[in-house]
Structures are given as C-alpha cells and as structure tokens.
Amino acid sequence: MQPDTDVLVVGAGPTGLTTAIELARRGIGVRMVDKVMPRPYAESRAEGLHAKSLEIFERQGLLAPVLEQGRVLAGFAFRSGGRRLGELSAGGLDSPHAYAVLLPQSEIERIQIERLAELGVDVQRPVELVHMQQEGGAVRAHLLAGDGNHSEVTARYLVAADGGHSVVRKSLGIPFSGHALQGAYVMDAVADFAAEPPPDRGTFILGRGGFLVVGHRPDGTYRIALSLPAHDQRISADRPTRDELQMLLDDFPEMEIRLRSISWSSAFFISSRAVDRLRHGRVFLAGDAAHIHSPVGGQGMNTGIQDAVNLGWKLAIAIQARGGERLLDSYDAERLPIIRRLIASTTTSTKPLLWHNPVAVAARNSLLRLVMRLPPLQTALFDSFTGFSVRYRSGAFVAAKRHAMGSRGPLPGEIAPEADRGGRRWYLLWGDDTRHQLLIFGDPSAARDRALAWAQQHCELVRPIVVAVQSLADDPDVVLDPTGALRRRYAVTSSGALYLVRPDGYIAARSSAVDDVGPLATYVDAILSSTGVRWERATRRSPANGRTFTGRSNDSSGSPGRFANSATRRWRCRPT
Ligand SMILES: Cc1cc2nc3c(=O)[nH]c(=O)nc-3n(C[C@H](O)[C@H](O)[C@H](O)COP(=O)(O)OP(=O)(O)OC[C@H]3O[C@@H](n4cnc5c(N)ncnc54)[C@H](O)[C@@H]3O)c2cc1C
Known part of the structure; x- marks a missing residue:
C-alpha cells in the first residue's frame, strides 16, 4: 500500500x-x-518554557518571537510562613539561555x-x-x-x-498506569497583593497542606496555581468562581491576595501516569x-x-x-x-510540598533554605527539572561509551556543550542544517583532512565543523576558539579530538584523536545498517524554481528530498 x-x-x-x-x-x-x-x-x-526548550526553539527558528512576546524569568522566589526561604536562580544552568520564559x-x-x-x-x-x-x-x-x-x-x-x-x-x-496525586486550581486573574510578587521571578508560597505559585503574565494579569492534597469540598464545579477561589487563597494569608476578577479558572485532579x-x-x-x-x-x-x-x-x-x-x-x-x-x-x-504537620513543614523549610544558599545544589536542582540532567545511557546509538578518553570530556549520550559563557557559540553555526555535526578539533594536517574526507563521504548524515584557533577566510564551517574555551569543554589534548553530535544536541560518538574516526564510523554504520538501504545521492535541478536539490537516487517516489543549503552545497557527496 x-x-x-x-x-x-x-x-x-x-x-x-x-x-x-x-x-x-x-x-x-x-x-x-x-x-x-x-x-x-x-x-x-x-x-513556562525552560532553557532546554529555548535551545530547541532557537534551532527551529522560534526563539526570537518567543522572547519578544514572553517574559523572562531569572528564577523562582520561595516563601513560607510569612518569611522568605530563598531563591532558586536559573543563572547557573550550562546554557546560553540560563533563564525561563513565561509565555x-x-x-x-x-x-x-x-x-x-x-x-x-x-x-x-x-x-x-x-x-x-x-x-x-x-x-x-x-x-x-x-x-x-x-x-x-x-x-x-x-x-x-x-x-x-x-x-x-x-x-x-x-x-x-499510575495514581491520582492532588487537587489543583488554576486561575488567570487581575489581583492585588499585600506585597507585589517580583515581576522577573516566579513566586512559590509553601503553605501548610498545599502550595501556591504566582507568575506575571505578559498581558499584565497573574497566573495563580494552587495545589492541595485532595479536592476541596468548597469548590462545586470544574470552573470555580472568583469567590470560591478567593476562599482557597485566603488559606494562604502570606501574600494577602485579593482577586479583583478572573478571566479563566479550572479545577482538576492531577495524576501521575505513564x-x-x-x-x-x-x-x-x-x-x-x-x-x-x-x-x-x-x-x-x-x-x-x-x-x-x-x-x-x-x-x-x-x-x-x-x-x-x-x-x-x-x-x-x-x-x-x-x-x-x-x-x-x-x-x-x-509530597513534602503538601505536608500539613508543622514539625515536618519546619524541617522541609530548613532543608530548602539550605539548598537555596548553596549555588551548586541550586544548579543541580534546576538541572533536574529543566532537562539538563538528561543523559541517554541506554539504546543502541550511544554504545561506544568511553572509547580511549576515559571519562574526560562529554560522553556519548550527554549534552554537547557550548563554550563557557562569553565563548563562541558553535550551536549558532548549526543554523538550518538538520544533520549530525562533527566537531573536528585539530590543527591543519593530513589527519584532519582525513576526518573531513570521512565526513564528506557521509554527508547525507554528517556535517563537519572545524574548531580552529584562527581562520583566514570567513568560513561558515569553522568555529573560532581563540581562547581555547571550547577545547577545554571537550577535554581536547594535543592529539586533537572528534565529537559527532546528534541532531538533537547529544553526543553520538567521540574519538580522542583527530585521525581516528573508528568510533564515529561504528555509530554511522549502526544507523546505516539499521536502515538497510544504500545511501546514494544525486544532484538535480528543480523544474519548478531551478534551485539545486539533493535526493536519493534510489528514491522511486519522485520526492525531491531536502533542498541543499550552504552546508550541503559545500560538503555535497560525490555521486556513487
Ligand atoms: C493548568 C496547567 C498548567 C500547566 N503548566 C505547565 C508549565 O508551566 N510548564 C509545563 O511544562 N507544563 C505545564 N503543564 C502541562 C502542559 O500543559 C502539558 O504537559 C502539555 O500541554 C502537553 O503537551 P502535549 O502537546 O503533549 O498535549 P496537549 O497540550 O494536551 O495537546 C494535545 C492536543 O491533541 C488534541 N487532541 C486530543 N485528542 C485528539 C484526537 N482524538 N484527534 C485530534 N486531536 C486530538 C487536543 O485538542 C490538543 O490540542 C500545565 C498543565 C496544566 C493543566
């Protein structure tokens, strides 16, 4: 069919x-x-869009409108029992977008x-x-x-x-499978606060037996969300009225929230299932x-x-x-x-956010205060809920783990890092190219040329990017690393290194020497043998607009394949 x-x-x-x-x-x-x-x-x-999503949106060409229309949050402020517990700052995230956006x-x-x-x-x-x-x-x-x-x-x-x-x-x-967790009430409101929540932070109020989150929306209203251990009997329907919601908010006297009007509300039960x-x-x-x-x-x-x-x-x-x-x-x-x-x-x-017992609540608050005072713990916590702690450790395509490099530098399955903040962003070179990117660390040499040639042979899947200290020409496939920031992130030694990065930004394979494409070839072979098809490319000219496109020569559907961009033009495969 x-x-x-x-x-x-x-x-x-x-x-x-x-x-x-x-x-x-x-x-x-x-x-x-x-x-x-x-x-x-x-x-x-x-x-709330977290930094990982913002990075994805940047590659998809969506970041500019998101930043234009959203509100940037530097982190979250926590309060409980009338006292400030501390702040979680997104600033420590290993991302060019170390913040969240409320949109x-x-x-x-x-x-x-x-x-x-x-x-x-x-x-x-x-x-x-x-x-x-x-x-x-x-x-x-x-x-x-x-x-x-x-x-x-x-x-x-x-x-x-x-x-x-x-x-x-x-x-x-x-x-x-899973189970019901807690009752939740959400509203978009015009409201007055005894103390105005900071506009560049989300505010968490930890009460006894529930918690409340407040954020400024870009249109000037507030998004207020409450979580309680069970459904509150005072709420009669799944679209609670302003008065019903006010009753719930009165149980959090901390900020003395007075609802003037609500444009939307919802009451629902949260479950945990997968x-x-x-x-x-x-x-x-x-x-x-x-x-x-x-x-x-x-x-x-x-x-x-x-x-x-x-x-x-x-x-x-x-x-x-x-x-x-x-x-x-x-x-x-x-x-x-x-x-x-x-x-x-x-x-x-x-669970601890829904605790009611005053002793347990006090212990929880002390722990949170401690975490928020220690930047490494803050970052670890932020990493865990923003996707930065994701490592793909299982699956056939992150198999060649510690090849020759011990544990130095990012491993296959881990996020391919940018340079430290202030360094050149190699991700910006990625542009519209949807292939794997091969970072080639090494001085000009026959070995580096062999790595480039290998990439060219697999240009259906791989685009090479040379990491260079300096470049004479304005080359779109070279990322400059004059301070060595990127080389340090990738633990590159004098023998150079190769890092193959998947289209989703995770390391696919790596090699500790610029002349050893072995681990990369194993990975690419695994993909190609998995597909079971010979990859052949032909270059044709579109009858519609005269643009050059590349397509599979064994593609009988007549599908034009992907239009060549500057990278594919540069590294176009030799027809086989
Ligand atoms: C009040 C509230 C606040 C939240 N806040 C956050 C937050 O700040 N950050 C966060 O990350 N997550 C938040 N979430 C969770 C988030 O909204 C969901 O995880 C997210 O919407 C999931 O996206 P999705 O595309 O998988 O599914 P959905 O957004 O649910 O989209 C599913 C789509 O499928 C369509 N659809 C369903 N059935 C069919 C069908 N049979 N045929 C055709 N179309 C169909 C629906 O119309 C819908 O458009 C919140 C959720 C709620 C309820």
Missing part, C-alpha cells in the same frame, strides 16, 4: 507541533490534525503553527482522530471533521501527541499521551518538546531510508528511562 503521507501527527499541542516542525524541516511529508480550534490566550495551560501555551502554539506553515504544513482542524489501526506496513486513521464528514488517511507512521486522554493510546489498548512503551509498531506516543505527572517544576510541556526532538530526526532518517528499526527503537530506549525518572522525582518532590 502506498500511504497518503509519511507521518500523521495527531494533536497540535506543543509536542505534536514540535514533532511536525522537526519532520517538515527535513522535507518529510506530514499531515497534522487537531480536534479543536486553537485555544484562546485566556485558557492557556502551561506557561502562555496558546501563544507558544501559535508561534509554532506559524513556523510550521512557513515549512509548508497547515494544521487541519477541527479534525478528530476517531480510531486507528495498523495494517500492511502503514497506519490507517479514521478522521471526523467538524462539519461531520468522515475520512480515512494512511500514513507510514503515526505520532500520538493527543494529550493525556489519548484516543490513540486507548485504541491500541495501552495501559496508562505508558510502559513509547513505540507500538508504527505508532509513537509522545508528550502527555505518554506521561502525565505533578506540575512541580513546570515539566509537562517541556518534556513533551524533548520527546518530540528525540523522535523527529530518527523518524526522518527512517523514512528517507525506508527502514531504521533499531534507530526507531532507540526512541523508546532513550526516553522511557527519562520519563520514569521524571514521574518518580515529581511524585517524590510534590
């Missing part, structure tokens, strides 16, 4: 949109449906939708996936449009980003469809975005090469342990 599209993405939330952008950037055919029209600003759910999810989605449209994909809505099945090497989805029309679409793969109540998950009979597999044949679960948990640390949306980025490039390679089972399996192998850890850590860290 010739499917109608490469990938059907179900659900245009942050996870589905990130997946679709990752695929569309690589020229993969995407169809995207959502059962509702875009949500209004006032009904937005998530508000309603509705606006984040709008920015993503605009980017997706630029890439040629429109979200079809309101179109609901009613059920689906896998058959004959494809997925068949049954869709119901808002006008009552039923239709079917077939796709090579389906990404289920259809949220916590995922129909896809239910269609496949996949268990969503699937036990993310891949089911040709179907991949991502974001809330695969995991939901306590809102502590604002990790739901941010984790979904990271799921999508892990999946996107793998799916693209598998589709371009019509194969790649092991590569696709690595989505499950890499993300599932992260999700399990997330569920465990959010559940564990939520």
Whole structure:
C-alpha cells in the first residue's frame, strides 16, 4: 500500500507541533490534525518554557518571537510562613539561555503553527482522530471533521501527541498506569497583593497542606496555581468562581491576595501516569499521551518538546531510508528511562510540598533554605527539572561509551556543550542544517583532512565543523576558539579530538584523536545498517524554481528530498 503521507501527527499541542516542525524541516511529508480550534490566550495551560526548550526553539527558528512576546524569568522566589526561604536562580544552568520564559501555551502554539506553515504544513482542524489501526506496513486513521464528514488517511507512521486522554493510546489498548496525586486550581486573574510578587521571578508560597505559585503574565494579569492534597469540598464545579477561589487563597494569608476578577479558572485532579512503551509498531506516543505527572517544576510541556526532538530526526532518517528499526527503537530506549525518572522525582518532590504537620513543614523549610544558599545544589536542582540532567545511557546509538578518553570530556549520550559563557557559540553555526555535526578539533594536517574526507563521504548524515584557533577566510564551517574555551569543554589534548553530535544536541560518538574516526564510523554504520538501504545521492535541478536539490537516487517516489543549503552545497557527496 502506498500511504497518503509519511507521518500523521495527531494533536497540535506543543509536542505534536514540535514533532511536525522537526519532520517538515527535513522535507518529510506530514499531515497534522487537531480536534479543536486553537485555544484562546485566556485558557492557556502551561506557561513556562525552560532553557532546554529555548535551545530547541532557537534551532527551529522560534526563539526570537518567543522572547519578544514572553517574559523572562531569572528564577523562582520561595516563601513560607510569612518569611522568605530563598531563591532558586536559573543563572547557573550550562546554557546560553540560563533563564525561563513565561509565555502562555496558546501563544507558544501559535508561534509554532506559524513556523510550521512557513515549512509548508497547515494544521487541519477541527479534525478528530476517531480510531486507528495498523495494517500492511502503514497506519490507517479514521478522521471526523467538524462539519461531520468522515475520512480515512494512511500514513507510514503515526505520532500520538493527543494529550493525556489519548484516543490513540486507548485504541491500541495501552495501559496508562499510575495514581491520582492532588487537587489543583488554576486561575488567570487581575489581583492585588499585600506585597507585589517580583515581576522577573516566579513566586512559590509553601503553605501548610498545599502550595501556591504566582507568575506575571505578559498581558499584565497573574497566573495563580494552587495545589492541595485532595479536592476541596468548597469548590462545586470544574470552573470555580472568583469567590470560591478567593476562599482557597485566603488559606494562604502570606501574600494577602485579593482577586479583583478572573478571566479563566479550572479545577482538576492531577495524576501521575505513564505508558510502559513509547513505540507500538508504527505508532509513537509522545508528550502527555505518554506521561502525565505533578506540575512541580513546570515539566509537562517541556518534556513533551524533548520527546518530540528525540523522535523527529530518527523518524526522518527512517523514512528517507525506508527502514531504521533499531534507530526507531532507540526512541523508546532513550526516553522511557527519562520519563520514569521524571514521574518518580515529581511524585517524590510534590509530597513534602503538601505536608500539613508543622514539625515536618519546619524541617522541609530548613532543608530548602539550605539548598537555596548553596549555588551548586541550586544548579543541580534546576538541572533536574529543566532537562539538563538528561543523559541517554541506554539504546543502541550511544554504545561506544568511553572509547580511549576515559571519562574526560562529554560522553556519548550527554549534552554537547557550548563554550563557557562569553565563548563562541558553535550551536549558532548549526543554523538550518538538520544533520549530525562533527566537531573536528585539530590543527591543519593530513589527519584532519582525513576526518573531513570521512565526513564528506557521509554527508547525507554528517556535517563537519572545524574548531580552529584562527581562520583566514570567513568560513561558515569553522568555529573560532581563540581562547581555547571550547577545547577545554571537550577535554581536547594535543592529539586533537572528534565529537559527532546528534541532531538533537547529544553526543553520538567521540574519538580522542583527530585521525581516528573508528568510533564515529561504528555509530554511522549502526544507523546505516539499521536502515538497510544504500545511501546514494544525486544532484538535480528543480523544474519548478531551478534551485539545486539533493535526493536519493534510489528514491522511486519522485520526492525531491531536502533542498541543499550552504552546508550541503559545500560538503555535497560525490555521486556513487
Ligand atoms: C493548568 C496547567 C498548567 C500547566 N503548566 C505547565 C508549565 O508551566 N510548564 C509545563 O511544562 N507544563 C505545564 N503543564 C502541562 C502542559 O500543559 C502539558 O504537559 C502539555 O500541554 C502537553 O503537551 P502535549 O502537546 O503533549 O498535549 P496537549 O497540550 O494536551 O495537546 C494535545 C492536543 O491533541 C488534541 N487532541 C486530543 N485528542 C485528539 C484526537 N482524538 N484527534 C485530534 N486531536 C486530538 C487536543 O485538542 C490538543 O490540542 C500545565 C498543565 C496544566 C493543566
């Protein structure tokens, strides 16, 4: 069966949109449906983008509008019992974006939708996936449009980003195991405070038997969220009134919040649940469809975005090469342990925030005060809920671990770092290039040329970037490192080094000598043998606009492949 599209993405939330952008950037055919029209600003759910998501958005070309429309937060202030406990600052994060951005999810989605449209994909809505099945090497989805029309679409793969109540998950009979955690109440309000919360910080009030989070929204209203151990009997409906919410806020006398008006409110129960597999044949679960948990640390949306980025490039390679089972399996192998850890850590860290016993509350507050006084502990805590502690330790594609370099420098499966702050940002060279990037550390030599030649042989997957002390020409594939900051980050010695970085920013493989491409070749061979297809490139000219594009010479679909950008022009493969 010739499917109608490469990938059907179900659900245009942050996870589905990130997946679709990752695929569309690589020229993969995407169809995207959502059962509702875009949500209004006032009904937005998530508000906080963490540094890891900001880095992803930067690579996808979304950072500028996010910064323009959002509010930058330097960290979080904690108060309890009328006293300041301390602050958690994002400043220690190992990121060029060591802050968070407060922007309603509705606006984040709008920015993503605009980017997706630029890439040629429109979200079809309101179109609901009613059920689906896998058959004959494809997925068949049954869709119901808002006008009552039923239709079917077939796709090579389906990404289920259809949220916590995922129909896809239910269609496949996949268990969503876990338990109910706590009651939650959220409101967007115009309010007065005895002491105005700082505009550049999120404010946490830890009460007895619950906690409260306040943030300034970009439109001047406040987002106030409360968590209580159980549903409060005084609240009658899932859209609480201003008076009902005021009663709840009065239990947190700390800030003397007086609600003047509310534009949106919601009462719901938070559960902690996850699937036990993310891949089911040709179907991949991502974001809330695969995991939901306590809102502590604002990790739901941010984790979904990271799921999508892990999946996107793998799916693209598998589709371009019509194969790649092991590569696709690595989505499950890499993300599932992260999700399990997330569920465990959010559940564990939520419990003390709901304590009622005054002795326990005092002990918790003392511990928090201590953590917030010690910058390394602050950073470790921030790392853990912003995705910076993520290491992909399992899966076939981070296998060649400590090859010849001991534990010095970043290991395969770890985040590929930038230079220390103030140093040159090699990520900026990444630009629109969606391939693996090979960082070549070494002086001009025959060995370095061999590494370049190896990259050129694999230019379908790999783009070389030379890290040089100085460069005479303005070369787009050279990153200057005059102070040695980048070499130090990568623990490079006099024999040079090679670091192959995956499209999602994690180290794929590394070698402690510039003339030893062995570990890199093992990794690339694993991908190529996983796809089982010979990669051959042909250079043709588009009849439509005369632009040069590169495509697979064995691609019978007539698909044009990815348009050549400056990097592929420079490192175009020799036709085989
Ligand atoms: C009040 C609140 C505050 C939150 N704050 C934060 C925060 O600050 N930071 C954070 O990281 N997370 C936060 N979260 C969690 C965050 O909102 C979710 O984790 C995030 O929305 C998950 O994104 P998603 O794309 O996976 O799913 P969703 O955003 O739920 O998107 C799923 C999409 O699928 C569509 N859909 C569903 N079923 C179908 C179907 N059958 N056919 C077609 N389309 C379908 C839906 O219409 C929806 O658009 C918050 C959640 C809540 C409730």
